[in-house]
Amino acid sequence: MNLDQAAAGVPGLLQLLVFSSEGLLIHHWSRSSSTEDGEELAVEFARFFSVGGEVMERIGSNRAPSWLTVESPHGRLLLGRVSEQLGMAVSFDRSWPLGLVRAQARQLLDLARSFEETEGDADALRSLIDEVRQRSPDAEAALSHMARSAGISVLDLARPELLSPEQTRAALASVPRPRHARTLGELGD
Secondary structure, eight states: OOHHHHHHTSTTEEEEEEEETTSOEEEEEESSSOOTTHHHHHHHHHHHHHHHHHHHHHTTOOSOOSEEEEEOSSEEEEEEESSSSEEEEEEEETTSOHHHHHHHHHHHHHHHHHHIIIIIHHHHHHHHHHHHHHHOTTHHHHHHHHHHHHTSOHHHHTOGGGSOHHHHHHHHHTSOOOGGGOOTTGGGO
16 A cells, blocks of 8 residues: 555545655645645744754753644644654644544554655655756756765666665765754754
């Protein structure tokens, strides 16, 4: 079962996003037909998760939160850590009991972890390459540097789905991160 099929089968689930610690959208499912806000939400969720980890550090916890839960009159939002590099956000209708919401979120998180192992890194790399192409004044030079730093060719970088998991992770790690985009794993150290 894929992530979209699983999400569609969860009553009360409104949205599911998988995002990188850098704020890149990896995957977005929505019960409504619109997923247009996904990229902006991914950035905000990554920041929110990062701030949650900083707050935990300040109050003396040496571990990053595994879940952040936000409740409002309209719904419940849960943010969970998929891996050191990826997080997941799920929003539920307020009418669903919190215990059921947490149980469903845990099941989706487990599925997102298997998604991350098979597809997530390549999708994150594709998103990163697209962002470099859009934002860099000299995208080809930036991509060439990224490939060299990862120990792969530019031609290989153009086809992330064919890279080994080690090559993909090396390519992802080759890009410097802004201060707010610490990895989710670093928050626990």
